[in-house]
Amino acid sequence: MRASARFRTRSAAAVAFAAATALVLAGCSGGNSATKDDEGAAAGSLVIDTAFSIETADPGHTYDPTGNMLAKALYETLVDFEGSDVSTPVPGLATWTENDAATEFTFTLEDGRVFSDGSPITADDVVYSLTRVQGMAEAKPNFLLNGITIEAVDEQTVRFTTETPLLQLPAILANPALGIVNAGVAQANGGSGDADDSAQSFLDGESAGSGPFVLDSLDLTSQIVLTKNEKYNGDEESAYDRVVIRNVTESATQLINLQGGDSMVALDLNGDQVEGLGDGFTVDSVPSGQTIFLLLNQSADIAGELANVKIAEAIRYGLDYDALLELAGAGATQATGVIPTGFEGALEDGVAQDLERAKAALAESGYAGQKLTLQFPNDYPVGGVEFTPLAERIQDQLAGIGLDVELAPAPFATELDAYVNGTEGFGLWFWGPDYADSANFLPFAPGLKVGLRAGWAADANPEIAGLAATAASATDPETRTADFTAFAEAMQADGPFVPLIVPGRNIATADTVAGAVYNSVWDVDIAEITPAG
Amino acid sequence: MSTAAPTTRRRPAGSPLAGFLLRRLGTSILLMVGVTIVTFALTNLVPGDPVSAALGEGASQNPATREAFIREHGLDQPAVAQYFLYMGNLLQGDLGRSIVTGRPVSADLATAVPATLEIAVCAIVVSLALSILLGTLAAYRRGLVTDQIVRVVTLVGLSIPTFWLALLCFSFFFLQLGIAPGSGRISPAITPPPTITGLYTVDYLLNGDPVGFLDALAHLALPVLVLSLVTTGLLTRFIRTAVLEVLSSDYVRAARAKGLSGARVVFDYVLRGAALPILTVTGVAFGALLSGTVLVESVFAWPGLGTYAYNAAANLDLSAIMGVGLVVGLVYLVINLIVDLLYGVLDPRVRLA
Numbered sequence: 065m066r067a068s069a070r071f072r073t074r075s076a077a078a079v080a081f082a083a084a085t086a087l088v089l090a091g092c093s094g095g096n097s098a099t100k101d102d103e104g105a106a107a108g109s110l111v112i113d114t115a116f117s118i119e120t121a122d123p124g125h126t127y128d129p130t131g132n133m134l135a136k137a138l139y140e141t142l143v144d145f146e147g148s149d150v151s152t153p154v155p156g157l158a159t160w161t162e163n164d165a166a167t168e169f170t171f172t173l174e175d176g177r178v179f180s181d182g183s184p185i186t187a188d189d190v191v192y193s194l195t196r197v198q199g200m201a202e203a204k205p206n207f208l209l210n211g212i213t214i215e216a217v218d219e220q221t222v223r224f225t226t227e228t229p230l231l232q233l234p235a236i237l238a239n240p241a242l243g244i245v246n247a248g249v250a251q252a253n254g255g256s257g258d259a260d261d262s263a264q265s266f267l268d269g270e271s272a273g274s275g276p277f278v279l280d281s282l283d284l285t286s287q288i289v290l291t292k293n294e295k296y297n298g299d300e301e302s303a304y305d306r307v308v309i310r311n312v313t314e315s316a317t318q319l320i321n322l323q324g325g326d327s328m329v330a331l332d333l334n335g336d337q338v339e340g341l342g343d344g345f346t347v348d349s350v351p352s353g354q355t356i357f358l359l360l361n362q363s364a365d366i367a368g369e370l371a372n373v374k375i376a377e378a379i380r381y382g383l384d385y386d387a388l389l390e391l392a393g394a395g396a397t398q399a400t401g402v403i404p405t406g407f408e409g410a411l412e413d414g415v416a417q418d419l420e421r422a423k424a425a426l427a428e429s430g431y432a433g434q435k436l437t438l439q440f441p442n443d444y445p446v447g448g449v450e451f452t453p454l455a456e457r458i459q460d461q462l463a464g465i466g467l468d469v470e471l472a473p474a475p476f477a478t479e480l481d482a483y484v485n486g487t488e489g490f491g492l493w494f495w496g497p498d499y500a501d502s503a504n505f506l507p508f509a510p511g512l513k514v515g516l517r518a519g520w521a522a523d524a525n526p527e528i529a530g531l532a533a534t535a536a537s538a539t540d541p542e543t544r545t546a547d548f549t550a551f552a553e554a555m556q557a558d559g560p561f562v563p564l565i566v567p568g569r570n571i572a573t574a575d576t577v578a579g580a581v582y583n584s585v586w587d588v589d590i591a592e593i594t595p596a597g
Numbered sequence: 598m599s600t601a602a603p604t605t606r607r608r609p610a611g612s613p614l615a616g617f618l619l620r621r622l623g624t625s626i627l628l629m630v631g632v633t634i635v636t637f638a639l640t641n642l643v644p645g646d647p648v649s650a651a652l653g654e655g656a657s658q659n660p661a662t663r664e665a666f667i668r669e670h671g672l673d674q675p676a677v678a679q680y681f682l683y684m685g686n687l688l689q690g691d692l693g694r695s696i697v698t699g700r701p702v703s704a705d706l707a708t709a710v711p712a713t714l715e716i717a718v719c720a721i722v723v724s725l726a727l728s729i730l731l732g733t734l735a736a737y738r739r740g741l742v743t744d745q746i747v748r749v750v751t752l753v754g755l756s757i758p759t760f761w762l763a764l765l766c767f768s769f770f771f772l773q774l775g776i777a778p779g780s781g782r783i784s785p786a787i788t789p790p791p792t793i794t795g796l797y798t799v800d801y802l803l804n805g806d807p808v809g810f811l812d813a814l815a816h817l818a819l820p821v822l823v824l825s826l827v828t829t830g831l832l833t834r835f836i837r838t839a840v841l842e843v844l845s846s847d848y849v850r851a852a853r854a855k856g857l858s859g860a861r862v863v864f865d866y867v868l869r870g871a872a873l874p875i876l877t878v879t880g881v882a883f884g885a886l887l888s889g890t891v892l893v894e895s896v897f898a899w900p901g902l903g904t905y906a907y908n909a910a911a912n913l914d915l916s917a918i919m920g921v922g923l924v925v926g927l928v929y930l931v932i933n934l935i936v937d938l939l940y941g942v943l944d945p946r947v948r949l950a
Contacts, residue, residue, distance in 0.1 A: 066758055
């Protein structure tokens with residue numbers, strides 16, 4: 065009893081001591097700098113909620129949506145796009161001309177532009193930044209500049225020479241991964257520009273660009289803080305001194321934060337959530353650049369006697385696309401072909417359900433009641449579209465034309481292998497552009513990347529392979545559109561793919577801000593967001 | 598084994614506590630080695646291609662890049678050699694590099710673990726206090742209305758989906774009532790504290806920043822509330838049973854018969870008597886809290902161990918998955934050790950040997 069009394073006394077003393085310490089410490093002078101130093105600036109901060117998909121703030125390694133958005137804010141590219149229009153490249157840091165063969169492009173830098181440390185942007189910085197991406201073999205955007213020679217002509221001029229005609233080069237150069245880095249700063253911090261380049265760790269802590277913002281802090285798990293680039297002298301000056309980009313993986317939490325006034329912009333709300341937002345909010349709902357499609361393998365080893373495009377045709381005409389779209393929400397549209405709407409050469413109308421044609425094609429395909437196993441990732445929604453209910457509806461609809469479909473969901477990381485290695489007989493996947501140009505959709509052609517994943521070799525359809533090659537090497541912008549359209553039409557008639565849905569992208573903002581529009585390359589240009597009114 | 602053992606065995610030099618600690622440390626090291634073997638084996642059994650996951654679509658299709666990556670990470674070695682390579686690095690404090698964040702896994706864990714620890718410690722303290730109160734009350738009022746109410750409350754706490762409860766609480770307290778802050782560890786306008794312990798509330802205090810401290814404390818409240826509601830359900834039921842057992846013991850009857858006050862009987866006899874089982878279940882509950890906060894972390898955008906583990910698994914980030922496995926294994930070992938030590942403190946009859 066005595067012991068317990070002592071214990072109680074000691075406990076009480078410990079609690080009192082802890083409380084007193086806390087009070088004394090809390091009462092000490094000091095306070096949080098952001099709140100205390102400048103209430104006005106803090107109140108003027110812009111807060112953006114998004115589910116992080118980012119590995120670095122080094123533009124040379126950037127290859128994911130959040131990373132692109134960040135790189136766009138910190139670094140400028142030679143070429144730009146305005147708002148959500150990705151069909152027409154416009155001058156960024158430079159203007160350009162090209163030769164008739166579309167193999168030589170000359171870029172002239174805008175006069176007087178400076179990096180965030182005040183030093184001028186020169187052709188050497190451009191050559192350094194872009195050859196650095198070419199030199200870092202493990203960098204994810206490394207492939208963007210394959211086969212291109214980049215050289216400085218004079219202090220303000222850079223020449224690009226390509227091995228084959230490359231009309232899409234300006235669009236490629238708008239990719240935030242090709243942002244121009246202050247060469248001197250990067251080189252002083254390990255930026256050797258080859259496989260041993262180690263500037264990434266420096267650039268994850270401090271930016272060295274000429275964009276409207278500089279990096280204040282980067283925490284890849286929770287938040288990124290940007291501050292205004294005081295030396296910025298371009299035409300996209302930010303209206304905010306401070307921007308906080310927060311990692312909020314749950315879209316429901318993004319919704320509550322936005323409604324409660326804790327954030328001003330939410331990038332990942334699904335269709336149902338934006339429809340229920342109500343007054344006081346603005347939503348920019350547009351089709352994204354992604355396409356969700358079905359793949360029917362053409363390799364006899366994988367698909368056996370069903371390795372022919374007739375089975376794809378049967379499915380193409382057997383589906384009720386309006387019913388599938390119900391699962392996709394605001395902003396989503398039916399895919400009109402392998403090239404999504406908004407890109408050069410996209411078809412105007414998608415396929416309409418035609419059950420008779422579907423059944424006829426099915427009979428021609430050699431289908432005799434075999435079970436088709438539909439493989440898909442079940443933990444990776446694309447633009448708010450969950451693949452499991454989509455696959456279930458497809459299964460149900462195909463039963464209507466007599467096709468027996470079995471579902472085989474798997475985690476993304478597991479299923480990706482089967483898709484990439486071309487071992488899926490029947491798959492549900494998605495494809496998005498690496499840069500804003502229709503050339504990104506040519507890989508669906510026979511013998512190219514996605515075509516090969518469907519077991520579709522180059523000699524399986526030489527005509528479509530030829531159409532893709534013609535579009536890829538077009539030198540005349542006028543005929544180029546027609547080349548892409550011809551490719552898209554041929555794919556829709558005889559390809560092993562069934563394009564289904566272009567998911568919507570919803571950028572929801574509080575009415576206190578304006579200018580947040582979706583761009584398929586960098587999601588949102590943060591500098592374009594301004595206080596409303 | 599030896600028949601002479603009881604008479605010839607020498608007591609270890611030094612205090613019994615030191616001997617006990619040494620033995621436990623040895624066992625713990627062996628167990629940790631076991632954890633590394635199991636984690637390594639399971640991680641390597643996961644289907645999927647870590648090279649493609651690490652390099653991305655573009656770079657992974659370049660055979661030279663692919664080969665260089667495989668060589669650099671020892672993936673061309675047999676599994677046993679890979680394990681020893683991993684252990685060699687581990688002993689030097691190198692847990693590998695995360696392919697998701699690009700940072701050393703140890704650096705990632707150094708921020709994720711304290712974030713989870715902060716809510717888990719607060720949640721276990723709150724739920725322990727609540728469940729001792731509720732459990733004791735229910736046991737004393739066995740079969741009466743109070744007991745029924747506690748039973749219903751704990752049943753709800755146990756069966757309610759954590760994710761849903763978290764969203765409901767967040768929406769109600771933040772959006773409807775406006776008395777809780779938004780998601781995350783701190784408000785967007787607040788600067789994180791210089792890292793000392795990684796626990797924001799503590800670090801703000803140590804830096805003499807009351808504004809930051811109060812903000813971090815406010816952000817802690819809801820995740821702690823949700824986690825403790827769930828844990829309270831489990832603990833209360835257990836404590837009720839433990840208290841009931843003690844209440845029927847002779848020494849409690851004797852104490853009551855002597856006419857000691859109710860409070861004194863509760864604190865000096867009943868709770869002390871039930872302390873050991875309570876301690877055991879609290880240890881288990883705390884381990885579960887630390888490794889199972891993923892849903893709460895997800896709703897409250899809390900950058901802790903659960904979120905890190907989920908991202909690691911979703912991205913086939915093998916080094917990170919193994920790092921999380923080690924941390925969770927280590928946590929359980931430490932908790933068990935602490936529980937065993939406290940056994941001795943709470944009950945002198947429990948011999949350290």
